[in-house]
Amino acid sequence: MKKILLFVIFSSFLFSTEPIEYGWDIPHTPLRVGGYIDALYDKSIEEKFLFEDLSLLLSANQNRFDFLSEIEISHFNLDGKSHGSADIDPNFERLQLMYTIDDTHAIKVGRFNSDVDFWNQAPVNILQETTTVPHITRSLYPKATTGISYIKTFNDEDKFSITFQNNRDIGDEYADWVVADKHISLAYHGVNDEFLWSLASGFYREEKSQHEAYYAGVGVEYEYKEGVFQAELFTQKGEEGLSKPYSAYLESTWNFSKRQNIVMRLEAYDDEELATEEVVSLLGYVYRPFSNLALKGEYVHHSDLPLNRFVASFSVMF
Amino acid sequence: MIKILLSFIFGTLLMAQELLVVGDAGFPVENLTKEEIKSIFLDKKRFIDGKKVLAMNYEYNHPLRLCFERTILEKSEQSLERYWRKAYYNGKRPPKVVTSVEMLLSYFENVHPTIGYVDANETVDKGLKVLYKGECP
Numbered sequence: 001m002k003k004i005l006l007f008v009i010f011s012s013f014l015f016s017t018e019p020i021e022y023g024w025d026i027p028h029t030p031l032r033v034g035g036y037i038d039a040l041y042d043k044s045i046e047e048k049f050l051f052e053d054l055s056l057l058l059s060a061n062q063n064r065f066d067f068l069s070e071i072e073i074s075h076f077n078l079d080g081k082s083h084g085s086a087d088i089d090p091n092f093e094r095l096q097l098m099y100t101i102d103d104t105h106a107i108k109v110g111r112f113n114s115d116v117d118f119w120n121q122a123p124v125n126i127l128q129e130t131t132t133v134p135h136i137t138r139s140l141y142p143k144a145t146t147g148i149s150y151i152k153t154f155n156d157e158d159k160f161s162i163t164f165q166n167n168r169d170i171g172d173e174y175a176d177w178v179v180a181d182k183h184i185s186l187a188y189h190g191v192n193d194e195f196l197w198s199l200a201s202g203f204y205r206e207e208k209s210q211h212e213a214y215y216a217g218v219g220v221e222y223e224y225k226e227g228v229f230q231a232e233l234f235t236q237k238g239e240e241g242l243s244k245p246y247s248a249y250l251e252s253t254w255n256f257s258k259r260q261n262i263v264m265r266l267e268a269y270d271d272e273e274l275a276t277e278e279v280v281s282l283l284g285y286v287y288r289p290f291s292n293l294a295l296k297g298e299y300v301h302h303s304d305l306p307l308n309r310f311v312a313s314f315s316v317m318f
Numbered sequence: 319m320i321k322i323l324l325s326f327i328f329g330t331l332l333m334a335q336e337l338l339v340v341g342d343a344g345f346p347v348e349n350l351t352k353e354e355i356k357s358i359f360l361d362k363k364r365f366i367d368g369k370k371v372l373a374m375n376y377e378y379n380h381p382l383r384l385c386f387e388r389t390i391l392e393k394s395e396q397s398l399e400r401y402w403r404k405a406y407y408n409g410k411r412p413p414k415v416v417t418s419v420e421m422l423l424s425y426f427e428n429v430h431p432t433i434g435y436v437d438a439n440e441t442v443d444k445g446l447k448v449l450y451k452g453e454c455p
Contacts, residue, residue, distance in 0.1 A: 021415070022406045032411070059409040063370065068409040098409075103365050122404045156357035223397060255396060291399040317403060 022292065022317055023057065030060040036317040038125040044309045051076040052313070053124065055093065064101070070094040074172065091172040094144070104153045111146040111170050115161045115187040116200040117232050118219045126315040129228075129261060130284050131296050134249040135269040140234045141215045142180035142204050146170050157191040169207055180204040182212075196221040213238035227254040227261070238273075245270045253286075261286040263298070278304035292317045336438035337385055339450040342426040345433070350449045356391055358433060360401065361410040366431065373413035374422055374434035385454035386435050 023034030038052040055072040070093040096110035113120050119137045122128065137143070147165030154160070165183040172179075185202030201216040217234030233248040247269035254262045265282040284298030297312045339355055341347075346367035350358075357363035358373050365371065376383040387393060393401065402412055416422045422434045423444055433449065 021412065022402075034406070036407075057407070059411075061409075061411065066409055100364065102368070103363060122407055124407065127404050127407055156354070156363045225394065228400075258396060288399075291403070317406070 023059075030062045032059050033057070034318055036124060036126050036315065038313060038315040040125075040131060041312040042131075042309065043311075044307055047077045049077075055124070064099055066098040066100070068094060068096050068098075072172075092170055093172070095170070103156070106151045106153070108149040108151065109147075111144055112149065114142050114145045114183070114185060114202075115149065115151075115163055116141050116185060116202065116215075117217060117234070118196070118198060118221055118230060119232070124315075125296075125313055126292075126294055126317045129251070129253045129263040129286055129296075130265060130282060130298055131311045131313040132282065132298065132300055134232070134247070134251075134265070134267050135271065135280070136217070136232055136234050136247045136249065138177040139269075139271060139273075140217070140236045140244055140247055141178060141185070141200075141202060142169075142183050143177045144169065144171050145180070145183050145185070147183065159187075159189045161185075161187045163187075163202075178204065179207045181207040194223045196223075211239055211242055213242070226256075227252065229253075242273045244272065247271070259288050261288075276304055278302055335382075335385065335454040337382065337389065337435055337452040337454055338438045338446075338448050339390070339433065339435045339452065340426075340446040341449050342430050342432045343445045343447060345431045345447045345449065347449070348447070352390060352450065352452075355433075355450055359386075359391060359413055361405060361412065369431055372425070372429050372432045374425055374432060375413035375415050376422075377415055377417055382435065382437055382454075386452075389452050389454060390435075390450075 023032045025032050033056070035054075035056040037054055039049070040052045041049050053072055053074050054076055055070055058069045058071075060067040071090050072093045073088055073090050092111055094110070094112055096108055096112040098106055098108040100106045113123065115121075117136065119128070119134065120143060123133070123137060123143065125131060145163050145165045146167060146169045147163060149161050149163040152160045163183065163185045165180065168181050169179050182205035183202065184204075185200060187198065187200040189196065189198045198219045199217075203212070203214050205212045213236050215234060215236040217232060219230070219232035221228065221230045229252050231248070231250045233246065235246050236244040238244075249265055249267035251263065251265040256262055263282070263284040263286060265280075267280040267282070268278070270277040280303070281301045282298055284296060287295045289295070293316045295314055297310070299310050301308050339350065346369055354363065358371055359375070387395070387398060391398070405412075414425075416425065416434075419436060419440070422436070425432050426434070426444065426446060436446075438451075
């Protein structure tokens with residue numbers, strides 16, 4: 001297994017000469033196959049070094065249909081065990097089919113990332129500037145929806161979506177984020193040159209606890225020559241003692257050279273379920289020697305929880 | 319001194335490379351806005367008049383591609399890398415890459431509708447439809 005992993009990692013370097021080409025086209029089919037790998041070093045977890053995600057992406061565009069699947073093995077350690085078990089159980093992170101009715105209307109079915117906030121549209125290590133994730137992304141809304149979504153696009157850029165789920169989730173049973181069996185959401189993403197904004201609101205019922213909650217939030221992102229600024233604010237109202245009155249973060253990435261970034265994140269949240277109201281600050285460094293590879297190191301400071309630590313990661317997309 | 323400066327400025331303007339965004343002879347529309355071209359090349363817009371459009375690009379570091387990315391897409395290399403990483407994760411694909419103008423012209427002849435861009439000074443008239451005119455700084 002280790003040999004296969006090493007082969008995949010080193011062969012992915014071959015893609016580095018062309019910064020925006022990923023994956024392989026399967027001859028005589030509309031299919032393209034690729035994936036990504038994240039390796040993590042975190043002193044706060046039992047196994048300090050592990051492969052957080054080993055993921056295979058399979059996509060196809062045929063006329064008005066777009067198929068996408070993301071099959072993943074998570075928490076895979078050097079002994080070849082996933083979640084502490086030798087039985088490797090791949091999980092469908094996404095399994096979706098989209099039909100584009102015309103330039104402005106589309107319908108998506110299957111399991112897909114919930115159309116809520118910026119972070120959740122690209123919730124994997126290689127696509128973000130930090131290894132750790134803000135509180136918002138794990139606790140305020142279901143990360144994935146197994147259902148149907150209608151998408152309306154305006155001016156090729158702005159996008160409105162309405163999503164509906166009323167069935168079990170087909171995803172990961174080990175998930176450490178919200179897994180719902182009922183989810184309704186409305187979202188709007190606006191684009192104005194380099195300025196992006198988003199609004200989202202919804203209702204969900206958690207699958208295991210049957211806990212119900214409403215959430216709403218707003219996000220902004222501004223990309224400028226020297227970096228990217230991103231901020232999001234969400235609130236969630238659930239049953240007595242389980243709400244998250246607020247969760248917000250400001251993240252600023254400074255491209256101090258073509259391949260190196262400094263990232264700072266300031267986060268604050270109030271989580272009644274965790275009985276925690278705290279501020280989390282982060283200072284990190286990102287080195288992307290090639291467009292498909294990232295090496296990250298960050299120090300995370302929590303004002304309340306005993307989670308102050310250094311986290312490092314290696315991630316590659318192929 | 320002023321004369322030297324003026325002649326330098328005008329000389330530079332005369333040397334500016336003109337970039338033409340072109341479609342095949344049967345392309346469904348007569349012209350496109352810069353925003354529409356941007357959407358097509360970023361795989362945000364795939365259909366024009368109900369027809370799926372094939373977008374063509376040059377190889378990475380091709381001077382015309384660098385000009386196109388700067389003047390039409392208005393994105394830096396770093397910004398494009400960030401965009402395409404996320405887009406690929408979401409199932410989008412970048413334009414098809416050709417290695418020469420001849421290869422591009424062959425796509426124009428055989429696949430419809432196709433959109434690409436050429437250097438106005440070098441490309442002979444092949445019955446292509448000029449959809450937008452830009453200029454490399």
